[in-house]
Amino acid sequence: MGKVLTIHGGAPLRGTVNVRGAKNLVPKAMVAALLGDSPSVLRNVPEIRDVEIVTGLLQIHGVTVSKDPESGDLTLDPRGAVRASSKEIDAHAGDSRIPILFCGPLIHSIGEAFIPDLGGCRIGDRPIDFHLNVLRAFGAVVDKRTDGIAIRAPHGLTGAKLELPYPSVGATEQVLLSAVRAEGITELKNAAVEPEIMDLIAILQKMGAIIQVQTDRVIRVEGVPTLSGYNHFAVGDRNEAASWASAALVTKGDIFVEGAQQPNLTAFLNTFRKVGGAFDVHDNGIRFYHPGGDLKPLVLETNVHPGFMTDWQQPLVVALTQATGVSIVHETVYENRFGFTDALVRMGATIQLHRECLGSVPCRFGQRNFLHSAVITGPSKLVGQDIDIPDLRGGFSHLIAALAAEGSSRVTGIELINRGYEHFLDKLQGLGARVELSEEHN
Numbered sequence: 001m002g003k004v005l006t007i008h009g010g011a012p013l014r015g016t017v018n019v020r021g022a023k024n025l026v027p028k029a030m031v032a033a034l035l036g037d038s039p040s041v042l043r044n045v046p047e048i049r050d051v052e053i054v055t056g057l058l059q060i061h062g063v064t065v066s067k068d069p070e071s072g073d074l075t076l077d078p079r080g081a082v083r084a085s086s087k088e089i090d091a092h093a094g095d096s097r098i099p100i101l102f103c104g105p106l107i108h109s110i111g112e113a114f115i116p117d118l119g120g121c122r123i124g125d126r127p128i129d130f131h132l133n134v135l136r137a138f139g140a141v142v143d144k145r146t147d148g149i150a151i152r153a154p155h156g157l158t159g160a161k162l163e164l165p166y167p168s169v170g171a172t173e174q175v176l177l178s179a180v181r182a183e184g185i186t187e188l189k190n191a192a193v194e195p196e197i198m199d200l201i202a203i204l205q206k207m208g209a210i211i212q213v214q215t216d217r218v219i220r221v222e223g224v225p226t227l228s229g230y231n232h233f234a235v236g237d238r239n240e241a242a243s244w245a246s247a248a249l250v251t252k253g254d255i256f257v258e259g260a261q262q263p264n265l266t267a268f269l270n271t272f273r274k275v276g277g278a279f280d281v282h283d284n285g286i287r288f289y290h291p292g293g294d295l296k297p298l299v300l301e302t303n304v305h306p307g308f309m310t311d312w313q314q315p316l317v318v319a320l321t322q323a324t325g326v327s328i329v330h331e332t333v334y335e336n337r338f339g340f341t342d343a344l345v346r347m348g349a350t351i352q353l354h355r356e357c358l359g360s361v362p363c364r365f366g367q368r369n370f371l372h373s374a375v376i377t378g379p380s381k382l383v384g385q386d387i388d389i390p391d392l393r394g395g396f397s398h399l400i401a402a403l404a405a406e407g408s409s410r411v412t413g414i415e416l417i418n419r420g421y422e423h424f425l426d427k428l429q430g431l432g433a434r435v436e437l438s439e440e441h442n
């Protein structure tokens with residue numbers, strides 16, 4: 001039996017929320033601690049489900065993870081690293097995609113790794129072929145079994161010349177976490193360069209790694225035999241920040257997002273301004289608000305950094321349902337990230353999905369069977385509905401649609417939101433949302 005969140009719409013969200021370390025960096029920084037020969041300290045750690053999952057996975061591998069009760073800072077001591085069984089790994093992998101990033105660090109520390117069935121948001125096929133190919137190029141042996149994938153490196157990992165078919169965030173991190181202690185030099189072409197990757201590189205450099213980020217998506221790593229622990233303050237969660245910004249716009253509210261960092265939100269801020277939102281940048285965060293007047297439609301394409309991040313797309317689409325006119329959103333990172341619009345349409349939004357690339361540049365998903373372009377016509381009056389949350393960002397977008405809607409919505413599956421939004425219910429209540437949590441009765 002799960003929880004039901006009843007949301008009574010119509011109240012603008014006003015107040016301050018604090019955003020801590022990025023979901024897309026913190027768990028990976030925790031994995032990086034396995035590469036050191038001394039303890040690491042990670043600061044600005046949010047209390048989210050993906051952090052709990054990685055804590056469990058590290059612990060079954062013999063890493064001591066201790067949390068400062070006041071600050072929440074984590075100390076990660078990898079000196080007792082040991083093998084864990086595939087059953088244990090599977091039991092702790094939860095619904096996160098991070099287990100695949102244990103490969104390089106575990107091979108370096110204990111000589112083998114195991115990839116269980118991966119979780120993460122169901123927003124497309126999410127294959128792991130790039131990961132397995134780069135591991136093979138480093139000299140790893142990949143053994144696909146019925147219970148998962150076993151990875152061994154009988155002769156250790158050796159640097160390689162690599163090129164990704166697409167600038168995948170996870171595969172770039174796989175290369176970094178494997179290359180830093182591999183024998184010799186690795187050159188990665190077509191690398192992803194998201195701010196969370198740059199922060200991971202900063203951590204690895206603190207540990208003793210030699211990593212050069214060149215122009216044109218080329219990263220060069222000179223492997224070193226040993227690394228030490230790090231002490232690091234994690235980069236802020238730009239995706240959570242953008243979500244609260246959209247919440248302010250959709251509910252005609254005013255939210256100060258403490259911890260939002262302008263340099264990592266450039267593409268979002270441009271779009272937010274073009275759609276009619278206003279923001280003021282402060283030293284410790286950004287105030288996002290609806291300045292009054294009509295919101296404006298726009299044509300938008302998601303892309304790898306420095307483009308408009310795909311994880312910002314779903315909350316912003318809700319704002320576009322309130323803009324006067326026709327907007328087009330072309331999703332070029334995931335082939336199936338518009339499933340969440342079904343619920344918005346039930347709530348009264350006008351959104352049509354198309355298989356064609358309705359953007360300036362044809363993407364990998366054109367001429368195939370993927371509904372990856374959306375045409376949104378607004379403004380639409382939204383009305384409350386029963387909603388079952390499909391994934392992290394789609395779920396957050398449903399919450400903010402329900403908060404702006406007329407009447408009440410009954411929302412199930414809210415546990416998924418805990419993967420990436422720290423204490424989101426407390427934050428919503430602090431912003432004046434009228435929400436009630438109860439047990440689900442069948």
Ligand SMILES: CC(=O)N[C@H]1[C@@H](OP(=O)(O)OP(=O)(O)OC[C@H]2O[C@@H](n3ccc(=O)[nH]c3=O)[C@H](O)[C@@H]2O)O[C@H](CO)[C@@H](O)[C@@H]1O
Pocket residue numbers: 023024025097098124125126127128129130131132166167168169170171192194310311333334335
């Ligand atoms: C935990 C985490 O950091 N998650 C983020 C990470 O996901 P993740 O690292 O999984 O995303 P990727 O950048 O790898 O995926 C981008 C595209 O590459 C494809 N691909 C990826 C790997 C592979 O082996 N084969 C392949 O085809 C994917 O299906 C997708 O179409 O980056 C995404 C893109 O910024 C974000 O939406 C996610 O929030």
Ligand SMILES: C=C(OP(=O)(O)O)C(=O)O
Pocket residue numbers: 023096097119120121122123239311392393420
């Ligand atoms: C797609 C996302 O996350 P994950 O890769 O962890 O599923 C997300 O954060 O929106």
